[in-house]
Amino acid sequence: MMEGCAVKHVVKGFEHVPGVHCGSTALADVLRFYGLPLDEAACFGLGSGLDFIYVESDQLSPTRFFNGRTPSLEPTLFQHLGLDVDWNRSETFPWSAIRQYVARDIPVFVLTDLYYLDYYKTKTHFSLHGVLVVGFDDERGVCLTADTDREGIQETSIESLRLAMSSTEGAVPLSYPWFAVEAFPEVDLSRAARRAIARTASRMVSPPDASTGIPAMERFVEGLPDWGELADWKWAARFGYQVIERRGTGGGAFRAMYARFLSEAQSRFGVEELRELQASWRMERIAGGWRELGKEFRRISEGQQPKFAAAAVLARELLEQERQFFQDLYCRFVPGP
Structure with a gap:
């Protein structure tokens, strides 16, 4: 045929x-x-899947939207494996x-x-x-x-x-x-993991614009206390809970999945630098913080009053933890000029 x-x-x-x-x-x-x-967590990490995206728009539903992953995950994994995709x-x-x-x-x-x-x-x-x-x-x-x-x-x-x-x-x-993707050559997973970690750190620390990475988290944290004034505050809170704990994140706004990748990169792919940084342990701790924020968003969405003060405190703590974590990764994995 x-x-x-x-x-x-x-x-x-x-x-x-x-x-x-x-x-x-x-x-x-x-x-x-x-x-x-390769397991799912390894694929997520090798594709530099972790990110933070924040969008404010009265044309969207909800009007405040954030997500913990990058849109470019899928082709990026194959790029790190040596393919032009x-x-x-x-x-x-x-x-x-x-x-x-x-x-x-x-x-x-x-x-x-x-x-x-x-x-x-x-x-x-x-x-x-x-x-x-x-x-x-x-x-x-x-x-x-x-x-x-x-x-x-x-x-x-x-x-x-x-x-x-x-x-x-x-x-x-x-x-x-x-x-x-029709096929791909033999790959060096240690090299691919280092490239992936460097890309994630660069995108978080020094993104192309303020809609992603740490700058986006800063905007999210600064704006969160005012979410109570939104007409759709209840839906924004509910959606915030969903994109942290549900909607395919694996829990903790994708941070739990990334922690598993970091553990595998250290133990299976030979990225020993992660051991000194305690990277997987620190990321799992960050994931736990996001889980707490998700619970707070859920409580807000089920209440009758838009009380975002506690959520704002949790979000600011997460911002500082992520800022330090990704700066440490950046210094270790991103080559200097």
Whole structure:
């Protein structure tokens, strides 16, 4: 049969292992597919997944949005492994290209707004949700996906995928982002881990603008006492709890997952500098602080009064801990001029 002629196809040999976070689960699935079994935390860390993003906009819901990971996780992991990979973006739905890769038994990464994926049945828009396209059925007009903690393969209509990949309703507008990795060479995981840690430290300490990293945390902390004046203060608090403890973070605003990566980088990948810095222990402590902040946001959201004072104190303590932690990583792993 000629390439692309099949009306129904699933990538041969692909196995989905459910995980916690969408991007790192997809990465672990693909690396396993190509014979490099790494756990989800290792994939998250090797992709420099940790970050802090803060957005204020009356056009969004909620009007105050933060997240603990970077949008560039997925291609960055492959870049650290030595491949020139990045998101493809376009003005038109690239289904033909995606379908051709899948027909050749190559899983395809896509970013979506999960609101539009048929199997979520949610009323909440959440963009930057990564899934793998691993099959299609032309006769029924559906594509098959592997998605985070869901067992087995999911179905959504091709039209729903089009809407999900082009959504403008989430915090970040999408323009049909996707990429595929056909194979990769043997890798030096110690070198990749050092590159990944250096990139995370640089992005936190010296980001390109004040919407990310420590500067974004500073804006978040300074603005938090005034959240009580927002018309949507209850939803902003509830969403804050969700992006710390739920929504695929693994707990502690992704910091618990990053702590596990740091432990693995030290013990398995040979990054001995982390031992002296007590890096995994310190990051786990920071993750615990974020868990406490998440609980406080939840209490606020379930109350009748917008009391953000205690949350502001917890957030400021976390800011100081993260500032010192990432400065220490930066000094150890980022080369001087």
